[in-house]
Amino acid sequence: MVEPIELETPRLYLRRWQAADLEPMAALCADAEVMRYFPAPLSRAETEALLARIHAHFAEHGFGPWALQRKDSGALIGFTGLGRVNFAAPFTPAVEIGWRLARAHWRQGFASEAARAALQCAFERLELAQVVSFTTLSNLPSQGVMQALGMRRDAADDFDHPGLAAGDPLRRHVLYRLDRADWQAPR
Template identity: 60%
Template sequence: MEPILKLESARLLMRQWRDDDLPAFAAMCADPQVQRYFPATLSRLESAALIGRLRGHFAELGFGLWALERKVDGQFIGYTGLGVVDFEAPFSPAVEIGWRLAREHWGYGYASEAAWTALGCGFERLGLEQIVSFTSVSNQPSQKVMQAIGMQNDPADNFEHPKLPDGHPLKPHVLYRINRQQWLKTLQA
């Protein structure tokens, strides 16, 4: 499949990663507030390695986490996109939708706008039947985005993240899902 390297929404360009994204991306990943629902902040080297893995996902699967750029000024603001769940869980194999934005871009609806665009790509262009999203139980901001794009949580689906050690405060996770039919209904609403 030809990689999907670019998507657009009203205010955002979702594009392939560029080398000049690294300074802003590394600053975002080093921000303790941005990373508070992740196990740790990332160094510049770890951020560069993550960009490499994100590029590799596109090369291998044709989709991934797109770099987010504001159309009005071309500023890098974070990422949003789709990825294959890389651990075993009751809901895997699955494709996950995820996002992370620099703190100064919170509260403008960018995450929901980009996530809605990524859902459309997943269902229309990739032909997926279901997309999941998950986060720590304490991450209310991401759960609000999941709800805003029509995803639903069944408490019976919640799980302990297998990549985190027992007792870690982020180990308890919620799982949200949306299937193609639910997504089509939200389009018609």
């Protein structure tokens, strides 16, 4: 077992998950608007299974999708973090960065703020050579965050997600990359 890393930004704690996080995370994952770029909202049991996979990833690697907690209110607002891609694709093996936030916390810079801290950890502490991020073609808000982080897309890298059936409108994904050499730490 690897000791999990925790991070902090001016407004957020990126921390280990706690038992009390299940209910707010289940509510977030059940929100159809939050989950519109995923196949379906998650049930409470599916969210519990997701958190179990996150715990296992942290135990094995010391990092994963961190619980995002606001410093001012103490509220759990979602997650941001790093994970080893768990399917075969032309760009794997790879570590991806991703985020999911409750609607009340959208458009306030929290995803970018947390993602910058996660990228700093990826490149400076974990010494990864590259981090990727991907989403469905229609998820322009997440693509905007990827671009704001300095990640770059090459349309030749776009791919069909193997976890989604042929004909699924969410199947086609864009891939963004950021190399450690191109990383600029937050100031």
